[in-house]
Amino acid sequence: xxxxxRQSFGDTLTKLAKNNxxxxxxxxxxKSSLFLNDFAKKFPRRFIECGVAETNAAGVAxxxxxxxxxxxxxxxxxxxxxINWNTIKQSICYNNSNVKIIGSHAGLMSTDLGATHQMxxxxxxxxxxxxxxxxxxxxALETEKIIKTVSFSKKPAYIRLVRPSTQNLFxxxxxxxxxxxxxxxPGKDITIIGHGPIxxxxxxxxxxxxxxxxxxxxxxKKISLEIINCSSIKPLDTSTILKSVKKxxxxxxxxxxxxxxxxxEAVASLVLSNNISCKFIHLAVDNSxxxxxxxxxxxxxxxxxxxxxxxxxxxxxxxxxxxxxIRKEDLK
Amino acid sequence: MLPFIxxxxxxxVSQDLRHDLLDMVYKNGGHIGGSLSSIDLITAIYFxxxxxxxxxxxxxxxxxxxxxxxxxxANAGYFPKKLLxxxxxxxxxxxxxxxxxxxxxxxSSGSLGQGLSFxxxxxxxxxxxxxxxxxxxxxxxEGEVWESLLFAKKYKLGNLINIIDFNQFQIxxxxxxxxxxxxxxxxxIQFGWTVTTVDGHNFNQIISALKNAQKxxxxxxxIAKTTIGKxxxxxxxxxxxxxxxxxxxxxxxxxxxxx
Numbered sequence: 001x002x003x004x005x006r007q008s009f010g011d012t013l014t015k016l017a018k019n020n021x022x023x024x025x026x027x028x029x030x031k032s033s034l035f036l037n038d039f040a041k042k043f044p045r046r047f048i049e050c051g052v053a054e055t056n057a058a059g060v061a062x063x064x065x066x067x068x069x070x071x072x073x074x075x076x077x078x079x080x081x082x083i084n085w086n087t088i089k090q091s092i093c094y095n096n097s098n099v100k101i102i103g104s105h106a107g108l109m110s111t112d113l114g115a116t117h118q119m120x121x122x123x124x125x126x127x128x129x130x131x132x133x134x135x136x137x138x139x140a141l142e143t144e145k146i147i148k149t150v151s152f153s154k155k156p157a158y159i160r161l162v163r164p165s166t167q168n169l170f171x172x173x174x175x176x177x178x179x180x181x182x183x184x185x186p187g188k189d190i191t192i193i194g195h196g197p198i199x200x201x202x203x204x205x206x207x208x209x210x211x212x213x214x215x216x217x218x219x220x221k222k223i224s225l226e227i228i229n230c231s232s233i234k235p236l237d238t239s240t241i242l243k244s245v246k247k248x249x250x251x252x253x254x255x256x257x258x259x260x261x262x263x264x265e266a267v268a269s270l271v272l273s274n275n276i277s278c279k280f281i282h283l284a285v286d287n288s289x290x291x292x293x294x295x296x297x298x299x300x301x302x303x304x305x306x307x308x309x310x311x312x313x314x315x316x317x318x319x320x321x322x323x324x325x326i327r328k329e330d331l332k
Numbered sequence: 333m334l335p336f337i338x339x340x341x342x343x344x345v346s347q348d349l350r351h352d353l354l355d356m357v358y359k360n361g362g363h364i365g366g367s368l369s370s371i372d373l374i375t376a377i378y379f380x381x382x383x384x385x386x387x388x389x390x391x392x393x394x395x396x397x398x399x400x401x402x403x404x405x406a407n408a409g410y411f412p413k414k415l416l417x418x419x420x421x422x423x424x425x426x427x428x429x430x431x432x433x434x435x436x437x438x439x440s441s442g443s444l445g446q447g448l449s450f451x452x453x454x455x456x457x458x459x460x461x462x463x464x465x466x467x468x469x470x471x472x473x474e475g476e477v478w479e480s481l482l483f484a485k486k487y488k489l490g491n492l493i494n495i496i497d498f499n500q501f502q503i504x505x506x507x508x509x510x511x512x513x514x515x516x517x518x519x520x521i522q523f524g525w526t527v528t529t530v531d532g533h534n535f536n537q538i539i540s541a542l543k544n545a546q547k548x549x550x551x552x553x554x555i556a557k558t559t560i561g562k563x564x565x566x567x568x569x570x571x572x573x574x575x576x577x578x579x580x581x582x583x584x585x586x587x588x589x590x591x
Contacts, residue, residue, distance in 0.1 A: 026453075046458065056452070062449075066453065
């Protein structure tokens with residue numbers, strides 16, 4: 001199993017298409033980037049190439065779906081759903097078409113490409129649409145599971161993919177279910193919830209808590225982070241989230257997306273609507289455009305969503321409450 | 333029309349439909365100008381014995397022409413005619429812009445320029461059946477239309493017919509002033525489509541163009557020259573009647589007597 005989310009998508013779809021003759025791809029000139037060369041070669045009549053015309057591609061996908069096909073509309077997130085949003089709204093969502101939109105290269109993880117290509121608004125665009133389900137896989141394994149799952153559903157869906165390879169964080173026996181999130185690590189003090197490979201940071205923070213802050217290290221046996229993979233962004237897994245926040249009383253949402261319209265807003269709204277009071281920090285891009293860099297870690301640090309930012313968030317949530325017992329200076 | 337040519341039987345049908353359309357818009361408001369210019373085209377599609385619309389596809393891309401389509405569907409028996417009185421009311425299935433909630437409607441629209449892309453997908457996925465799309469001339473200012481023209485040519489969608497209600501007006505005035513389309517037929521030909529131009533109120537011409545289009549190997553465009561507000565003198569060629577709210581009783585009576 002390789003660790004590339006995109007390759008996992010292309011390979012999984014090609015495998016599924018072998019048995020499911022209804023699977024079509026409607027592509028906007030990004031076949032290679034989405035690892036669909038093999039699909040196009042094996043199933044040329046089910047690979048529809050629209051060129052760099054994402055709006056028409058969305059309409060064609062909806063029309064094809066109307067004839068009983070399961071259509072995967074493939075492009076970069078910065079083009080689809082960005083350019084063709086209104087066609088997605090009317091032709092796909094309002095008509096409730098069986099179209100799965102694959103928005104690849106989302107977020108700051110498309111490091112060198114810069115602001116125009118670092119799609120940080122896709123979840124805002126897709127979460128707001130009726131009938132649309134929204135997923136953001138954690139890694140290659142979960143991508144495979146999500147693609148399989150949505151291929152059996154008849155509803156519109158948006159699947160957000162990121163560019164780099166990732167580490168696999170969880171047991172492959174884990175099953176993806178629409179509307180379920182997964183506790184990657186159980187804990188009792190802070191709920192960290194996020195989507196996509198950025199969640200790897202939470203595990204790094206757990207390690208750093210012990211190594212870099214001696215006082216924390218002494219407390220670390222008592223402090224535990226509950227790390228939740230919220231790959232099903234819409235529908236949300238309300239019970240898992242609420243249960244966790246009720247328990248910890250402290251919530252951090254972490255995402256490679258704008259604050260506006262991101263998962264953090266969805267979770268905050270859920271928690272408040274259920275009269276749960278908790279401390280809340282939303283780590284996401286705050287009303288800024290992206291920029292180029294050689295590594296995404298540089299960008300994550302710059303935009304305040306890096307490992308150190310998460311570490312600060314974790315310690316600040318703990319310090320504020322334990323200040324009666326711990327001197328702030330000791331935490332530096 | 334020359335006196336020695338017998339009127340086409342559908343002429344009478346569409347005249348009756350115009351009465352229903354006027355009554356419906358008088359009660360509820362609606363986009364009457366384009367509905368009157370396109371109703372003969374929709375009548376030919378539904379009552380011309382050319383298509384089996386249980387299997388063939390009709391996509392209304394210009395969703396604001398819903399009143400014309402609803403009147404045709406009601407008269408074709410898709411739903412009870414008395415529902416027309418409820419058009420665009422809160423508890424009605426008859427949405428202001430055409431919606432798939434309505435029996436017989438395959439595609440919901442209202443935002444212009446999208447229907448032809450959807451029709452391309454249908455034509456591609458259902459190659460044995462005909463897909464007919466109705467677009468407006470003003471709608472051709474939307475970029476998505478031109479993307480779909482390229483697509484239909486590339487995939488040789490000979491089973492696709494785009495019929496254009498070419499009434500030369502849009503909401504704010506003449507198309508030629510707002511954003512001219514110039515020689516639309518030449519543009520379609522350049523994009524690799526087969527093009528026929530007809531009088532969009534002459535059933536013999538509409539039906540023969542639709543018949544010929546079914547045999548084509550290339551995507552087909554029928555440019556139907558029509559008159560906005562056709563049949564009601566004060567609405568004809570008057571873009572103020574693109575959309576009507578609160579038509580006065582006097583004007584309604586005048587319109588009724590003219591029809």
